[in-house]
Amino acid sequence: MLHQLTGKNGLRLLLNTALLAALGVPALAMAHSIAEGDASFVIGADGPAIIPFIYLGAKHMVSGFDHLLFLAGVIFFLYRPIDVVKYVTLFAVGHSITLILGVLADIRINAHLVDAIIGLSIVYKALENMGAFNNLGRFRPDTRLAVFAFGLFHGFGLASSLQELELSPEGLLTNLISFNIGVELGQLFALGFMLLAFSVWRSYSSFEKHAFLANTIIMTGGFLAIAYQLTSWYLQSA
């Protein structure tokens, strides 16, 4: 694996990776703001608007690069469908709890801090995929617990993007649940594509060989997200 990073080919690979990652930057920057047109819809909505909020939730999830990157890390080595269902459900339950609680109880945590932790979740999962925790024995964190716990933070991130808008108290619960349903639908939609891509990739014998590098790239994305959020936080409070 390491010999791929040295020599001319290795350098090209690294530069291509950096370029790809850089292209993801605008997506990361957009990862936690709702588009302007949608924002004015939410502000103007007075009362329940089920379908629009379902759509908003789905759109938010599908364009949420940080959520998707974490999901990719979670399903990376899940070969059995039942395991995919298990872990994605753990993640979904986690983020649904804090999404609903966060908005209803108006829990305001600094959005940049939450998003930085979401970046951390990406780094964590990539490291775990790379086997970093294999030698910890008894102290190895339970993957299911980690996915659920990080799911809680993803949910706070979802809540904070909704809280940036002035949700009308009329129909709030209905709209919130609709948004949550939308998030799950968007997640399923994105998951479908991811699983398809993974199953194609896994049919190649090079999968195991490139898995380490792929997770390094995911980890790079996670570090970039953390650094970007911390920088935004620092610059905005300055």
Added chain:
Amino acid sequence: MNQAKVSRRKLGIATGAALGVGLLILVAIVLPAEFGVDPLKTGRLLGLSDLAGGEEGALIEQHTNHAEDHVEFILEPFQSVEYKYTMDADTAIVFSWQADGEVYFDMHSEPAGRPPEDEVSFAAGDASEQRGVYIAPFTGIHGWFWENRGFEEVTVRLSAAGFYALATEYRDGSTFDIEPEPVLD
């Protein structure tokens, strides 16, 4: 889950590389593009600093007349009015409006030569005042829709100064054009 034993060294190098590349992308590309901060001068090199504005965007010279506008609208219950300025792209106005009751407002713009559905809304909701600086992103008509959704008469007072070509009031299906009065002759 990947159960193979992985060398600490390999993991350490990979993590270090990931952190390094991530920070490099942040400093070389993200900071210039998003915040106008350019320590490696790569923003200038790649043309990204134009995205962030920074010092380059501070002054926007104007070539139309500087005009001042003070108008008042009396809205009976459930009455509404629209008031728009005709402005070219990159011209600006400074404005504030105040109502003696709560109104629903929508500050939006319609690009010239495009159907009304292409309008862009900048801010909307229930309020009794709004203040701001507005720089027209495109040529068209730019302004406000106010609606009195209560049962008492409401008066909305608008004060604006800037570089618009024409002011137009739209009420009850009729249009009233008001020529701007230049501040300097």
